[in-house]
Amino acid sequence: MTVIATRAPEPDRLQDRDVAAAIAAAEQMLVSLGVDIQVEHLRRTAERMVLSYGEVLTPAPFEAxxxxxxxxxxxxxxxxxxxxxxxxxxxxxxxxxxxxxxxxxxxxxxxxxxxxxxxxxxxxxxxxxxxxxxxxxxxxxxxxxxxxxxxxxxxxxxxxxxxxxxxxxxxxxxxxxxxxxxxxxxxxxxxxxxxxxxxxxx
Ligand SMILES: [Zn+2]
Structure with missing residues (x-):
């Protein structure tokens, strides 16, 4: 068995993420769309959106x-x-x-x-x-x-x-x-x- 390729997550790109700015922008988007973000179910939705997209945008490690x-x-x-x-x-x-x-x-x-x-x-x-x-x-x-x-x-x-x-x-x-x-x-x-x-x- 030989390891022929490795692809780890790209830490440089992850460090570029400004999570606080992304949450503020997501809140702004929801408010601009007429959504009441003070409703209990929506209070942390912007934060959850950003964390969810952050996860999806993180490359999957691959080792062939x-x-x-x-x-x-x-x-x-x-x-x-x-x-x-x-x-x-x-x-x-x-x-x-x-x-x-x-x-x-x-x-x-x-x-x-x-x-x-x-x-x-x-x-x-x-x-x-x-x-x-x-x-x-x-x-x-x-x-x-x-x-x-x-x-x-x-x-x-x-x-x-x-x-x-x-x-x-x-x-x-x-x-x-x-x-x-x-x-x-x-x-x-x-x-x-x-x-x-x-x-x-x-
Ligand atoms: Zn589409």
Whole structure:
């Protein structure tokens, strides 16, 4: 087992946060929207908002561990339905869904839980689903560079679309990214889709 990459939280950026100013601004926003912040349930809402966003904006630590592929496994390794919740960069409302992540291994195998960790890392911060999908794939490519192909499918419901605006309740958005062999070869993509759960069967 070797440690091939480490990403700790970024302390410099955390120190830049002015929590008191953020709480004052959040209070001001609520008051400006006509909200009575003296009501008991709302007295500490601005503070809770700031602490919640602070938590969501803190990068998830990630340490990729890989192992020798001693059985020379040539088939797909796919982790399905990794649940996540993220905050949309455009509206600061949640989008909630799951990711299916897989690859064809070369000489090294990535620890299985690390596929889920890649999803966790990509869904921290203010995000858009298309970037989440690409960042999971790019992150996987960095830690298993000799892969034979990478596939990522993300499905999510965006509250900015269901709570407001179009009010398209229940609508889900699906995004996919293919790298390497899966980008080039439609047969490999079909095999991935066949394996990756009944929802994705062509
Ligand atoms: Zn949005």
């Amino acid at each position: 561990t890989d192992f020798v592929n001693d059985a020379k496994h040539q088939g797909f390794v796919i982790v399905q339905d990794v649940a996540f919740a993220a905050i949309c960069a455009h509206h600061l409302l949640p989008f909630v869904g799951s990711a299916t992540v897989g690859y064809l291994p070369g000489a090294r195998l990535l620890g299985l839980s690390k596929l889920a960790r890649l999803v966790e890392r990509a869904t921290r911060g203010l995000q858009v689903q298309e970037n989440v999908t690409q960042q999971i794939a790019d992150g996987l490519q960095r830690v298993v560079p000799d892969h034979g192909g990478i596939g990522v499918i993300v499905e999510a419901e965006h509250l900015c679309m269901t709570l407001r605006g179009a009010k398209a309740r229940g609508a889900s958005t699906v995004t996919s990214t293919w790298l390497g062999g899966l980008e080039r070869d439609a047969t490999l993509r079909s095999e991935f889709l066949n394996l990756a759960g009944r929802r994705w069967r062509p």
